Amino acid sequence: MKPLNVLVFPGGTEIGLEINRALRECKEVRLFSAGQTISNHAPFVYRHHFELPSIHEAGWIAALNQILEVEQIEFIFPAYDDIILALASHAEQINARIVTSPLETCRLCRSKLKTYQSLAELLPVPRIFERIKDVEQYPVFVKPDIGQGSQGAVLVHTEAQLGSLIDDYAAAEKRLLVMEYLPGAEYTVDCFSHRSQGLLYASGRERVRTKSGISMASRAVSDSIFQEYAHIISQHISLYGAWFFQLKQDVSGQFRLLEVAPRIAGTMALNRVKGVNFPLLSLYEAMNLPLKIMTHSIDVEIDRALINRYRHNYSFDVLYIDFDDMLIVKDVVNLDAIRLVYQCINQGKRVILLTRHHGDLLATLRRFHLSSVFDEIIHVETNQQKADFIREERAIFVDDSFRERELVSQQCGIPTFDSSMIEMLFDDKV
Numbered sequence: 454m455k456p457l458n459v460l461v462f463p464g465g466t467e468i469g470l471e472i473n474r475a476l477r478e479c480k481e482v483r484l485f486s487a488g489q490t491i492s493n494h495a496p497f498v499y500r501h502h503f504e505l506p507s508i509h510e511a512g513w514i515a516a517l518n519q520i521l522e523v524e525q526i527e528f529i530f531p532a533y534d535d536i537i538l539a540l541a542s543h544a545e546q547i548n549a550r551i552v553t554s555p556l557e558t559c560r561l562c563r564s565k566l567k568t569y570q571s572l573a574e575l576l577p578v579p580r581i582f583e584r585i586k587d588v589e590q591y592p593v594f595v596k597p598d599i600g601q602g603s604q605g606a607v608l609v610h611t612e613a614q615l616g617s618l619i620d621d622y623a624a625a626e627k628r629l630l631v632m633e634y635l636p637g638a639e640y641t642v643d644c645f646s647h648r649s650q651g652l653l654y655a656s657g658r659e660r661v662r663t664k665s666g667i668s669m670a671s672r673a674v675s676d677s678i679f680q681e682y683a684h685i686i687s688q689h690i691s692l693y694g695a696w697f698f699q700l701k702q703d704v705s706g707q708f709r710l711l712e713v714a715p716r717i718a719g720t721m722a723l724n725r726v727k728g729v730n731f732p733l734l735s736l737y738e739a740m741n742l743p744l745k746i747m748t749h750s751i752d753v754e755i756d757r758a759l760i761n762r763y764r765h766n767y768s769f770d771v772l773y774i775d776f777d778d779m780l781i782v783k784d785v786v787n788l789d790a791i792r793l794v795y796q797c798i799n800q801g802k803r804v805i806l807l808t809r810h811h812g813d814l815l816a817t818l819r820r821f822h823l824s825s826v827f828d829e830i831i832h833v834e835t836n837q838q839k840a841d842f843i844r845e846e847r848a849i850f851v852d853d854s855f856r857e858r859e860l861v862s863q864q865c866g867i868p869t870f871d872s873s874m875i876e877m878l879f880d881d882k883v
Contacts, residue, residue: 457736460485460526460549462517462536464502465493467667467719469532473498475725475732477883482736484883485524487517497762500882508539514546521548528552528736530717534601537716538563552732552739554693554715561690562713566598566630569710575685577709580633585615588631598628602666608634635709637702641668642679643724645731645746646692647738654746655683658723660699662756668720672754673727678708686713694735695721723755724748763877767868771845772797775852776808776817779872786821790851793875794826800880805829807839807850840864851875
């Protein structure tokens with residue numbers, strides 16, 4: 454089939470970035486992104502990124518529909534909790550299909566209290582204290598009824614602290630949930646449901662380390678109770694495509710439900726690498742295509758950290774790159790350097806190997822399977838300067854030697870880079 458035009462909104466959240474990672478290499482999809490005019494990561498990974506008003510401002514639907522029409526967008530992936538509900542609530546006014554569960558499910562899951570009330574007779578949920586005097590023991594856990602990413606979640610140790618928080622939320626006209634403290638381990642269960650085939654997948658993972666509500670380290674955990682809870686939830690709530698629920702163990706080890714969310718989770722990557730591409734499957738589910746899920750049995754852990762991407766104002770047509778201690782480091786191919794080489798090839802830039810390699814250069818290139826990679830190979834003699842062989846003005850020079858870089862910079866006036874600098878040049882936009 455022809456590729457589907459898919460808009461991720463907003464593209465710069467951790468959810469949006471996981472959707473990007475899952476779909477960027479899929480032949481079935483062309484990716485687009487949209488979001489507010491605020492600093493975010495989307496422009497660094499989406500080649501087609503558009504700015505939109507906040508969903509709380511007038512005219513946001515019209516602005517969105519204009520993008521959908523011009524770019525012929527067929528599907529929208531909501532990538533933030535408030536936007537899930539906003540898109541689902543206005544689905545009839547939006548000229549693309551929303552990849553999510555039914556509106557009533559989105560409304561239910563947006564409120565933790567309503568979720569608990571809906572499932573309390575079916576699953577263990579945290580005890581909620583309606584009044585301060587109902588609290589029998591501190592600490593208690595406090596969080597907003599409508600929230601995400603652990604925003605506003607606080608462990609409260611005293612009655613005075615609790616009273617102050619309740620007053621603050623009352624003044625802001627927001628509902629605060631005062632809950633029993635659950636001291637045990639926390640788990641997420643990643644699930645996939647098909648509107649015709651039912652629950653097709655449920656797999657638990659422990660949230661080993663979290664930061665701002667995001668699971669930074671996670672490992673797969675097998676427990677039949679995860680499957681049991683998933684079946685109960687999916688039979689009681691209409692969930693389409695990817696969804697997840699979170700559990701935490703109480704003092705006795707019982708799993709209690711924290712929330713249900715009808716969306717992609719950023720750390721679903723742990724299951725993606727096992728064969729479950731939740732965003733792609735969710736697109737297929739939205740078209741009501743029959744599906745099968747296949748995974749491998751390899752034990753996998755995930756650990757996440759910040760990644761660097763850069764915006765710069767220099768464009769070039771030719772890459773001059775050194776061989777020894779640059780393309781080949783410690784007798785293996787430098788994967789970052791070869792990535793830059795092939796990125797330039799993909800972009801139609803010339804790649805010229807400029808080297809003083811001692812020995813049989815062609816034999817060494819063949820050894821590392823690099824003999825046909827370059828547009829030109831320049832083998833520099835000991836008494837020659839590399840700077841003398843650089844002809845183009847719109848070029849860059851990549852070499853491990855400071856002396857070589859200094860001479861090229863002075864004589865040719867072009868930017869020079871060593872191996873620690875080239876990550877600035879990587880282009881991850883799709």
